[in-house]
Amino acid sequence: MxxxxxxxxxxxxxxxxxxxxxxxxxxxxxxxxxxxxxxxxxxxxxxxxxxxxxxxxxxxxxxxxxxxxxxxxxxxxxxxxxxxxxxxxxxxxxxxxxxxxxxxxxxxTMMRTGAAAGVATKYLARKNANVLSLVGTGAQANTQLEAMMIVRKIKKVKLFDARKKRAEEFVGRYQKKYRAAQFRIARSLEECLADADIVCTMTPVRKPIVKAKWIKPGCHINAIGADAPGKEELEPAILKKAKIVIDDWAQASHSGEINVPLSKGIIKRRNIRAEIGKVVAGLKPGRTNDADITVFDSTGLGxxxxxxxxxxxxxxxxxxxxxxxxxx
Ligand SMILES: NC(=O)c1ccc[n+]([C@@H]2O[C@H](COP(=O)([O-])OP(=O)(O)OC[C@H]3O[C@@H](n4cnc5c(N)ncnc54)[C@H](O)[C@@H]3O)[C@@H](O)[C@H]2O)c1
The missing domain is CATH 3.30.1780.10 (ornithine cyclodeaminase, domain 1)
Known part of the structure; x- marks a missing residue:
């Protein structure tokens, strides 16, 4: 055979x-x-x-x-x-x-990671969300953008990368393909997140870089970068006030965005609203209010x-x- x-x-x-x-x-x-x-x-x-x-x-x-x-x-x-x-x-x-x-x-891996955030955004972001912020414009950012462009009518894409050249190359790749959207490289992470409706974080950092005070009510965050023990991108204060949806309890508690705050006791299992599958299957609610901050913790499922x-x-x-x- x-x-x-x-x-x-x-x-x-x-x-x-x-x-x-x-x-x-x-x-x-x-x-x-x-x-x-x-x-x-x-x-x-x-x-x-x-x-x-x-x-x-x-x-x-x-x-x-x-x-x-x-x-x-x-x-x-x-x-x-x-x-x-x-x-x-x-x-x-x-x-x-x-x-x-x-x-x-x-x-x-890149496509299904983009698609996971895409499905989460479809179910969790506000219907009229149109400002997208990309934090870290490495390999994963490409398919995050592709997925977001399908699930919501994105008018503005703001980007920030510690290496500015990577952000410039990213804009060079996509500005022509998505002419209807305005691309802007932010000078700081704060500027990048200022008026974001949807945020995708895709950095390998081990200390939070996204501050709670930069996230506006109604924002949806796809936390993609943390996928191993000790990794986290979001200030725990964001998780404390957000409706948290994870991809899988065993994986996310071990290695997702929630792993460090859980191990420090800052959040508890009862603070997790649902696994995304339960929201997709209609068994648990996702966003219930336009002012909710929602976080999708993606670790990537087999x-x-x-x-x-x-x-x-x-x-x-x-x-x-x-x-x-x-x-x-
Ligand atoms: N959740 C999932 O399913 C999944 C799947 C694949 C990868 N990942 C994770 O996503 C992350 C990114 O993966 P990748 O393949 O795009 O990596 P990459 O190395 O191609 O890109 C990471 C980008 O982040 C930027 N960066 C690093 N520190 C930064 C900071 N403090 N501020 C702003 N930008 C910063 C880098 O300059 C780089 O451009 C990794 O942590 C990886 O493990 C998660």
Whole structure:
């Protein structure tokens, strides 16, 4: 039997943000209904290299799909001309355990991370939210922008990155594509957040950089950067007054935006409003008031990768993309 191999370029050609948003929403809905199996990510740390790898298996019985992603995070990689986050996905047929496909999941990781924030924004941001602030304009920022542009009518995009050149390159990439929106590089983080309706934070910082006094009522925040123990981007005072929606309790409490404030006792489990799957499945409320500050704590679920990788596999077969190789 043969396994389908797909390169990063091939995956990139097959996957659109619109389709990824649907795939991730499906993953969240199944998680909310409890029709999934997904153990916590397993981490292996390389402290002397300032990096780690994570192994993420998952299974959705009603869809008959399963698989595992292996992904790294090495924040110093851009200095070496490499991506901070790189990944491989193995799609496994649950009926036999056979490896149906082995594909690059670097692009899938970026797309499903953007789509997770997109789905959260669709359910949690105010309907008329139109000012987007991007904090950190590295690799993840690209797909955050793509997703936000689909789920809300964004008129203004404000950006801030510790390395201004990265923000300039980002604007260069997107200003033409999204002509209707006005792009502005902020001189400070405070300026970037000043009138934001939606904020996406995507930095690897370990000390909060977003201050509570800069966040206006009604704002929705996608906290993306904190995805390992000890990482946090938001001042805990934001979480104390916000309606917090997480992607998964086990993961978020261990390694999401809430992990540090929880471990210090600043917030408690009862302060978490819901897991996003429960909101998507209509089992718990999200935003209930235009003045609510909502925070989506994203750690990234194996299920998001699974539904997205399965979609890629189906598209690749339909469009005859990739190489079939016998590895077993
Ligand atoms: N939640 C998820 O599902 C998920 C998925 C992938 C990556 N991540 C995390 O998201 C973060 C970003 O990942 P990436 O791949 O975009 O990394 P990246 O290295 O490509 O980009 C990070 C950007 O943040 C900027 N930055 C760093 N410190 C800053 C500060 N104090 N203020 C403003 N900007 C600052 C850097 O200059 C860089 O441009 C990482 O922490 C990564 O682990 C989360």
């Amino acid at each position: 043969k396994t389908l191999f797909l390169s990063s370029k091939q995956v990139k050609r097959l996957l659109t943000m619109k389709d990824t948003l649907k795939a991730v929403e499906t993953a969240f809905r199944h998680a909310g209904m409890g029709t999934v199996e997904m153990p916590c990510k397993v981490y292996l740390f390389f402290p002397k290299h300032n990096g780690d790898i994570r192994v993420m298996p998952s299974y959705i019985p009603p869809l008959n799909i399963s698989g595992v992603k292996v992904v790294n995070v090495h924040p110093d990689n851009p200095k070496k001309g490499m991506l901070s986050v790189m990944a491989t996905f193995i799609l496994i047929d649950p009926r036999t355990g056979f490896q149906q496909a082995i594909m690059d999941a670097t692009w899938i 299920l998001q990768d699974l539904t997205t990788a399965h979609l890629v596999y189906k598209l690749a077969r339909k469009k005859k993309v990739g190489r079939w190789l016998e590895i077993i």
